[in-house]
Structures are given as structure tokens and as C-alpha cells.
Amino acid sequence: MKKRIAVYPGSFDPLHNGHQDLIERSLQIFDEVIVAVLRNEEKEPLFSSEERVEMIQEQMEPFSNCRVDRFSGLLVDFVDSVGACCVVRGLRAVSDFEYEFQMALMNKRLNPRIETFFMAPKEDFTYVSSRTVKEVFFLGGNLEGLVPSRVLDRLERRKAQELARA
Ligand code: PNS
Numbered sequence: 001m002k003k004r005i006a007v008y009p010g011s012f013d014p015l016h017n018g019h020q021d022l023i024e025r026s027l028q029i030f031d032e033v034i035v036a037v038l039r040n041e042e043k044e045p046l047f048s049s050e051e052r053v054e055m056i057q058e059q060m061e062p063f064s065n066c067r068v069d070r071f072s073g074l075l076v077d078f079v080d081s082v083g084a085c086c087v088v089r090g091l092r093a094v095s096d097f098e099y100e101f102q103m104a105l106m107n108k109r110l111n112p113r114i115e116t117f118f119m120a121p122k123e124d125f126t127y128v129s130s131r132t133v134k135e136v137f138f139l140g141g142n143l144e145g146l147v148p149s150r151v152l153d154r155l156e157r158r159k160a161q162e163l164a165r166a
Contacts, residue, residue: 005082007084009036011045014133015147016133017128023066035056036070037053046158051154058150076114086114086116
């Protein structure tokens with residue numbers, strides 16, 4: 001039978017526990033999940049796309065059916081190029097819905113073969129986003145339980161680099 005491959009795309013700047021939970025649960029549904037990191041260096045992310053890929057690779061290393069890659073351009077073209085059938089997205093709240101619905105319909109129009117599969121996050125992570133993680137971190141808040149410890153280490157190192165540069 002044909003392998004069911006899904007793509008979980010995003011900026012992942014940085015990966016947080018809500019992302020990780022969603023990746024792990026989607027790995028139970030699909031034969032393979034490719035985490036696709038958007039190359040958006042022009043938006044000056046905190047971590048380069050290479051660093052973000054590395055972080056996710058380290059974290060997902062125990063899962064042999066999880067791959068991590070970078071993409072630029074249209075998501076549907078990337079999905080097609082890797083032979084995936086599906087895009088996985090997390091829906092945290094009603095506020096996510098409009099953007100996600102628009103994106104799913106646009107992607108469907110661009111490539112009707114590709115489905116979007118929405119998953120609800122684990123309740124504990126419904127309010128977690130990469131943006132709030134960065135804000136809390138740089139304001140000195142506690143991120144325990146919200147990001148993997150490796151990601152926290154990277155955040156600490158990035159903060160030290162920024163302080164040294166200032
Ligand atoms: O985690 P994010 O930042 O919400 O992820 C957004 C992402 C990467 C899924 C989205 O920006 C995307 O698919 N970008 C690629 C460009 C594209 O295909 N646009 C057409 C769909 S509207």
C-alpha cells in the first residue's frame with residue numbers, strides 16, 4: 001500500500017511543546033511526517049532556518065518516521081515534491097480559524113490533490129505560541145514545561161550572544 005506522508009509546515013521560531021505534541025500525535029496517524037521549516041530569513045527570525053531544522057531534528061531524533069526539511073515558495077509545491085498527501089496544521093483557538101481556513105482553501109485551489117488535516121492541540125498547550133515563548137523568555141519569565149530543554153538552552157545561548165553584541 002502507498003505510504004501516507006504528511007507535511008507539518010511552519011516557522012518554528014522556535015519549536016515549542018505544542019508543536020512537538022502535534023508532531024508526535026500525527027506520527028501515529030501517518031506513515032511519515034515531514035516537518036517543513038519555512039525559509040523566512042527576510043523576516044529576521046530569532047533562529048536561522050538551519051538552526052530551526054537542527055533543533056527539530058535533535059528533538060525528533062527518536063522517531064524514525066519523522067523527517068525535517070526546509071522549504072521556500074509555495075507550500076503545495078513542496079508537499080507535491082515530497083509525494084505527501086496532506087498538510088497538518090494545529091488549530092489552537094477560534095482566532096486561528098480564519099487564517100487557517102483561508103490558507104487551506106487557497107492550498108486546495110492551488111492543488112486539489114492535497115488535503116489539510118487540522119488537529120486540536122493538547123489542552124495544556126492551547127495558549128502556547130512561538131511568539132509568546134520568545135516574549136516571555138526575553139522578559140525573564142519561566143518557560144519550564146512549554147519548550148524542550150534543548151530549545152531553552154538555545155534561547156539562553158542566543159540571549160548571551162545578543163547581550164555580548166550590545
Ligand atoms: O507557523 P506559521 O508561521 O503560521 O506557518 C505558516 C506557513 C509556513 C504554513 C505559511 O506561511 C505557508 O505555507 N507559507 C508558504 C507560502 C504559501 O504557500 N502560501 C500560500 C498559502 S496561503
